Amino acid sequence: xxxxxxxxxxxxxxxxxxxxxxxxxxxxxxxxxxxxxxxxxxxxxxxxxxxxxxxxxxxxxxxxxxxxxxxxxxxxxxxxxxxxxxxxxxxxxxxxxxxxxxxxxxxxxxxxxxxxxxxxxxxxxxxxxxxxxxxxxxxxxxxxxxxxxxxxxxxxxxxxxxxxxxxxxxxxxxxxxxxxxxxxxxxxxxxxxxxxxxxxxxxxxxxxxxxxxxxxxxxxxxxxxxxxxxxxxxxxxxxxxxxxxxxxxxx
Ligand SMILES: O=C[C@H](O)COP(=O)(O)O
Numbered sequence: 694x695x696x697x698x699x700x701x702x703x704x705x706x707x708x709x710x711x712x713x714x715x716x717x718x719x720x721x722x723x724x725x726x727x728x729x730x731x732x733x734x735x736x737x738x739x740x741x742x743x744x745x746x747x748x749x750x751x752x753x754x755x756x757x758x759x760x761x762x763x764x765x766x767x768x769x770x771x772x773x774x775x776x777x778x779x780x781x782x783x784x785x786x787x788x789x790x791x792x793x794x795x796x797x798x799x800x801x802x803x804x805x806x807x808x809x810x811x812x813x814x815x816x817x818x819x820x821x822x823x824x825x826x827x828x829x830x831x832x833x834x835x836x837x838x839x840x841x842x843x844x845x846x847x848x849x850x851x852x853x854x855x856x857x858x859x860x861x862x863x864x865x866x867x868x869x870x871x872x873x874x875x876x877x878x879x880x881x882x883x884x885x886x887x888x889x890x891x892x893x894x895x896x897x898x899x900x901x902x903x904x905x906x907x908x909x910x911x912x913x914x915x916x917x918x919x920x921x922x923x924x925x926x927x928x929x930x931x932x933x934x935x936x937x938x939x940x941x942x943x944x
Contacts, residue, residue, distance in 0.1 A: 698901050700728070700917070701857055701924035702940045703818060704735045704931025705758065705786060705905075715741055718932060719748050725937035727752070728944050731924070734784050734818075735931070739772050743780035756784030756818060759792055762805040764813065774813035785810050786818045786926075788844070790863045794824075800843035807856075808847030816855040818926065819844045820905070821884075825864035833862075837880065838887055845892055853896045857903060859926040860884060865906025867928060874916050877904045881921035910938035917942035 710718070715737060727733055734754035737745045746755045761771035777785060787810065788803035803819065810817050821840035823833045837860065848856060860880055865872050872880075881902045889897035904916060905926030916922055927939055 698899065698923045700731045700943050701901050701903055702731055702733050702936075702942075703756065703786070703857075703859070703903065703905075703924070703926045704733075704936055705756075705789070705926055705928050706735065706737050706932060707758070707791070707928060708738060709932055710737060710741065712741075712744070714932070715745060715748075718936075719745070721934040721937060722753055723750055725934070726941070727937060728941045731940050731943065733940050736784070736786050742777065742782050746781045754784055755782045756786050757782060757815075758786050758789065760785045760787070760806065760810055760815070762802065762809045764809075774810045774815045778814055784816045784818060786820065786859070788840070789820045790822055790861055790866055794863065800840055803840075804843040804847040807844050811848060811852045811855055816857075818857045818859050818903075820859040820861050820926070822861040822863050822866075822906075828862065828864065833880065834883060837884065841884060841887060842891070845888070848892075850893070850896075853892070853900055857901045857924075858884065859903050859905050861905035861926060867907070869907050871907040871909075871912050871916075872904065874919050874922070877916060878919035878921055881919070885921055908939060910935035913939045913942040 734756050736756040736758045757777045760774050764773050764775045787806045792798045807817055807819050821837050823836040827836045884902055885897045901923035903924040903926050904922050908925045908927045909930050
């Protein structure tokens with residue numbers, strides 16, 4: 694029997710929002726009836742992290758969208774896990790496909806960031822996922838297992854409780870082309886088996902694997918019915934009141 698895993702919904706605001714728009718998001722999150730069984734985490738742009746942490750109800754978590762692999766030093770433009778923690782923020786998304794594909798982050802760098810963020814006491818949402826051409830050439834498993842290994846190699850056994858894996862096929866991100874529930878479930882099952890075979894059965898059963906890629910209020914319920922989809926990482930729809938319906942997809 695599989696271990697119970699709390700549903701988890703992250704809202705990745707990406708490079709969007711200003712104080713006024715963020716105020717609107719905070720209003721609908723505060724007023725919305727969020728399912729208390731869903732763990733909700735919002736990821737604003739770095740400059741708004743402290744403002745959002747101070748303004749959101751404490752029941753909603755806050756995540757940075759990225760951070761660097763060392764605590765401090767001559768790394769212009771970077772933010773460290775220690776700084777993120779210092780402003781009261783407890784999570785970081787790492788290795789998002791835009792970090793990998795727009796900013797050229799390697800598996801090795803993402804692994805190092807995951808290791809350092811966990812050591813520094815942050816909880817992490819490492820992201821993996823194949824591009825369209827990789828899926829079409831039958832390389833999905835090879836790609837996601839390689840990305841997952843680079844992450845898992847940097848996680849100590851007692852740190853897995855602070856990890857939520859996000860599977861985000863690149864072809865589904867911001868395209869309106871969602872993976873079907875069966876397509877997402879198929880990869881989630883394979884990722885869980887990989888964790889079982891390469892980390893431990895306990896970690897495989899307890900680690901939440903969430904899906905990202907054009908999740909909306911219309912498709913979230915069907916996706917959430919799949920046994921190995923433990924939640925979502927939502928981009929565009931996390932900026933709109935529809936996000937509340939996605940948080941409540943399991944109700
Ligand atoms: O982190 C979120 C994903 O990139 C999904 O973005 P999207 O919901 O706009 O497709």
